[in-house]
Amino acid sequence: MEVAKLTDVTRVYKIGEVETRALNGVSITIGSGEFTSLVGPSGSGKTTLLQLIGCLDQPTSGRVVINGKETTNLNRNQRADLRKGTIGFVFQFFALIPTLTAYENVEMPLLLNGKNPAERKHRVMELLEAVDLMDRVHHRPDQLSGGQQQRVAVARALATNPTMILADEPTANLDTTNGEQIMDIMKKLNHETGVTFVFATHDPRVIKHANRVVTLQDGLITNDSNTNGKS
Amino acid sequence: MxxxxxxxxxxxxxxxxxxxxxxxxxxxxxxxxxxxxxxxxxxxxxxxxxxxRLNTGHIQVQDADYDPDKLSVAWEYLIENPQQAVVQIEALEQVQTATPRLMASGIVSVLDESIGVQIMGIVPDSEANDPYRDGLVSGEFLTADDREGILIGYPLAESLGLEVGDQLTLLVNTSDGDVDEQNFRVRGVFSTGTSAYDKGIVFLPLAKAQAFSGAENHASMIFILLHDREQADAVADAIQGEGYQVKTWSEMNELxxxxxxxxxxxxxxxxxxxxxxxxxxxxxxxxxxxxxxxxxxxxxxxxxxxxxxxxxxxxxxxxxxxxxxxxxxxxxxxxxxxxxxxxxxxxxxxxxxxxxxxxxxxxxxxxxxxxxxxxxxxxxxxxxxxxxxxxxxxxxxxxxxxxxxx
Known part of the structure; x- marks a missing residue:
């Protein structure tokens, strides 16, 4: 089953009179349960592609279909609704709300989805246990290490049981141990829950876990290969 | 939320x-x-x-031709036998008190100093005069039969150097257009807390003021206070009469x-x-x-x-x-x-x-x-x-x- 299908997608950024073609007619299909890495040098278009899959941005031309739903003509709120229910995000920077505790950060997407307090509490505790942060439940981000913050971000991304989690350079700011730990957690969740993971990365530690590696260069897909994904 | x-x-x-x-x-x-x-x-x-409280009351009944700015005591501008009307007005339940007053213009002289004043003839016992009675700084209040006494404001007493018991000369424009003068003794000095008012007015018992100015059995107005000033229109409607003008506080204080x-x-x-x-x-x-x-x-x-x-x-x-x-x-x-x-x-x-x-x-x-x-x-x-x-x-x-x- 396809969770994302992009057809002939182009994304052009215009800054003043200068046009930059970040993606140039890319087509890609992401299947359910994949653990896919988008790789390539800086400026190759992998983050842009990730943002289009995540409905954070809209293509200049081409079609983006998420879970069978055409997204090209959705307005800002409709895209927010789509993201809220089906897509989780993990960013390179530890993208937590600094005033909220680990518990509250994970709870936030559940609040936005209108879950009741009992459901929220059960789900948040389940996820914090899954990322091994039960002893940091009521800590704020500035009281957590980088690795712990990124684990909270993973827990938050999974909160609403999304079909797909998009991670942009999730290990870039982590040391080797924490980077490995994050990848192990994500791989484990991929196996256990079947949630699809798509990474934009050039970190070999991430790539070695992937079972599909898509290489981009100058806004084009230059290689798309299946690997075993050592885990 | x-x-x-x-x-x-x-x-x-x-x-x-x-x-x-x-x-x-x-x-x-x-x-x-x-x-x-x-x-x-x-x-x-x-x-x-x-x-x-001091100036207009809630309602005034005046002669139809009375002009408060002129302070004339010519009979044709005054109310004759005001006491009859006062009794009728006081019978209305909304009325707290009603009292006749005579307003005349005059000059207070002490030695070589003179100051223009309003002379108000009042019925001393009326509760409408409470602001002056309660504001007595020295001396005593007027009585109805006082023929020599005058009540003056504190700023006027200060500027003329007068104290209780001192004598002053009061000139008045009389009802026939002449000027008369008479000596009075300061019976009391009052302060209402409003200097601008206190320095320009003196009080005499109504009977004395009427006799002094030649107004005889006349008054410039019937000064009426109500229990509730919002009742002024209703009360004014109830006391309309031929030859009179009845003015409510809002009409008299448009500004x-x-x-x-x-x-x-x-x-x-x-x-x-x-x-x-x-x-x-x-x-x-x-x-x-x-x-x-x-x-x-x-x-x-x-x-x-x-x-x-x-x-x-x-x-x-x-x-x-x-x-x-x-x-x-x-x-x-x-x-x-x-x-x-x-x-x-x-x-x-x-x-x-x-x-x-x-x-x-x-x-x-x-x-x-x-x-x-x-x-x-x-x-x-x-x-x-x-x-x-x-x-x-x-x-x-x-x-x-x-x-x-x-």
């Missing part, structure tokens, strides 16, 4: 000093406006009470009524100016907050927060800021108003006399309605001011916001 306020509260705590300063700006504005409102109301209340009616509009304009300035402080605080939290807004948008929810988040912050600032400011404003409401603010003789009397000391008076109106207005303006930064935050594209500064 509760969660928005929880997050908003914590966000305000990030830059505690900035939040406190913004709240203080609002608090100072609110306190200042509350005190201004109390001052205005105190001034208007005092002016209304003083003017009605005062106008100023009173407009005082709320003045206050609203002052409120809008001051709150407009404080609103810019709030806008500035929230704009800084939006710029600082661009990436955070991007994260919230990415996880599915909609534009209206981001607006709600910033409105919650503004509401908390407003509630804190307004509560503290209201407390300060109330305390200021209460303190000065007790001790008063001394202005002295502002030189205002005639249609609108003002006491020398103004006592701020804060009404519940005006305090609540101000608090609601301040809250609404603050929240409205926050809409601009809130909308700015809500319109950020997630991709651009995520790349913004943290």
């Amino acid at each position: 509760l969660n928005y306020f929880k997050i908003a509260y914590r966000n305000l705590g990030r830059h505690r000093r900035r939040s406190i300063l913004s709240g203080l700006a609002l608090a100072m504005g609110t306190a200042l406006l509350m005190f201004i409102a109390a001052f205005f109301q105190g001034e208007m209340r005092s002016s209304m009470e003083t003017t009605l 005062l009524v106008l100023v009173n009616d407009f005082s709320n509009a003045y206050l609203m304009i002052i409120n809008l100016i001051v709150l407009g300035v404080t609103a810019t402080v709030i806008i500035n605080t929230l704009l800084m907050s939006v710029f600082e939290r661009t990436r955070e807004i991007g994260i919230l948008t990415a996880i599915g927060m909609k534009g209206r929810q981001i607006i709600a988040l910033f409105l919650a912050e503004a509401s908390l800021l407003a509630l804190g600032g307004i509560a503290f400011g209201s407390l300060m404003g109330w305390a200021l108003s209460a303190y000065f409401g007790k001790v008063g603010i001394y202005f002295g003789d502002l030189g205002i006399s005639g249609d609108m009397l003002l006491q020398d000391r103004i006592y701020p008076y804060l009404t519940f309605d005006s305090a609540v109106n101000l608090m609601i207005t301040a809250f609404i303006i603050t929240v409205l001011a926050s809409i601009y930064p809130a909308r700015m935050a809500s319109r950020m594209e997630p991709v651009e916001a995520l790349h913004g500064s943290n």
Whole structure:
């Protein structure tokens, strides 16, 4: 089953009179349960592609279909609704709300989805246990290490049981141990829950876990290969 | 909803000093406006009470041709046998008291000094004269059969160097157009707290004033006080009669009524100016907050927060800021108003006399309605001011916001 299908997608950024073609007619299909890495040098278009899959941005031309739903003509709120229910995000920077505790950060997407307090509490505790942060439940981000913050971000991304989690350079700011730990957690969740993971990365530690590696260069897909994904 | 306020509260705590300063700006504005409102109301209340109590009463019955500006005691402008009408008027249940008064113009002379005054002939026992009786500074009040005594105001006594028991010469324009003069002895000195009024009026017993001015059995007016001044129109309608004019306090004090009616509009304009300035402080605080939290807004948008929810988040912050600032400011404003409401603010003789009397000391008076109106207005303006930064935050594209500064 396809969770994302992009057809002939182009994304052009215009800054003043200068046009930059970040993606140039890319087509890609992401299947359910994949653990896919988008790789390539800086400026190759992998983050842009990730943002289009995540409905954070809209293509200049081409079609983006998420879970069978055409997204090209959705307005800002409709895209927010789509993201809220089906897509989780993990960013390179530890993208937590600094005033909220680990518990509250994970709870936030559940609040936005209108879950009741009992459901929220059960789900948040389940996820914090899954990322091994039960002893940091009521800590704020500035009281957590980088690795712990990124684990909270993973827990938050999974909160609403999304079909797909998009991670942009999730290990870039982590040391080797924490980077490995994050990848192990994500791989484990991929196996256990079947949630699809798509990474934009050039970190070999991430790539070695992937079972599909898509290489981009100058806004084009230059290689798309299946690997075993050592885990 | 509760969660928005929880997050908003914590966000305000990030830059505690900035939040406190913004709240203080609002608090100072609110306190200042509350005190201004109390001052205005105190001034208007005092002016209304003083003017009605001393000058016009709630209703006056005059001869149809009487002109209060001329103070003529010619019989054709006066009411004959006023006591009959007084008895009938006092029978009305809305009437607190009614009393005849004779107004004449005169000059007080002591040695080589002379001052022009109004001479008011009064029925000393009438409770309408309580402001003068209660305001006796020295001496005693007049009695109906006193033929030599005169009551003068404290500022007049001061300027002429008169004390109780001293003699003065009073000249009066009589009913036949002549001038008569007679010596009187100062029986008492009074102060109503309104210097402009006290320095220009002297009192004689009505019978003496009538005899002295040649008005005989006539009065310039029947001065009426009601239990409730709002009943003035109804009472005036009940005592209309041929050859008389019945004037209510609102007809006699058009300027005062106008100023009173407009005082709320003045206050609203002052409120809008001051709150407009404080609103810019709030806008500035929230704009800084939006710029600082661009990436955070991007994260919230990415996880599915909609534009209206981001607006709600910033409105919650503004509401908390407003509630804190307004509560503290209201407390300060109330305390200021209460303190000065007790001790008063001394202005002295502002030189205002005639249609609108003002006491020398103004006592701020804060009404519940005006305090609540101000608090609601301040809250609404603050929240409205926050809409601009809130909308700015809500319109950020997630991709651009995520790349913004943290």
